[in-house]
Amino acid sequence: MTSVGIDPHVAAIRRVVPRTNGCEDCLTLGTPWVHLRLCLTCGHVGCCDSSPMRHARAHAHSIGHPIVQSLERGENWRWCYVHENYV
Incomplete structure (x- = not known):
């Protein structure tokens, strides 16, 4: 986190659509x-x-895409794998 508390990786967030209905790799x-x-x-x-x-973690570390969002019903949170924190 920066001194003002905003994760710099939020700049990597794009408007995306899930590519599959399940874990692609699984x-x-x-x-x-x-x-x-x-x-x-x-x-x-x-x-x-x-x-x-x-x-999801493997993708973040191998591709370098730091932030994920839960796809679970009723959950609306985002996680930064670099800082191991919610954003």
Whole structure:
């Protein structure tokens, strides 16, 4: 976080549409997921850290897209993988 409390990675947020209805990588591999996260830079849908494969985190670190939003019903939060904090 910066001294004023605004994460500088919010600049990476774009208007995106989920590319799939499930974790893209789990669908390809045939593996299960627990919850879904939407990359706010490119629309990649990945599984959460409670899922066996943690594809949302892997995408953030390998591609460099820092912020995801929960795709779970009733949840409206965003997470920065770089700062490990809500934005």
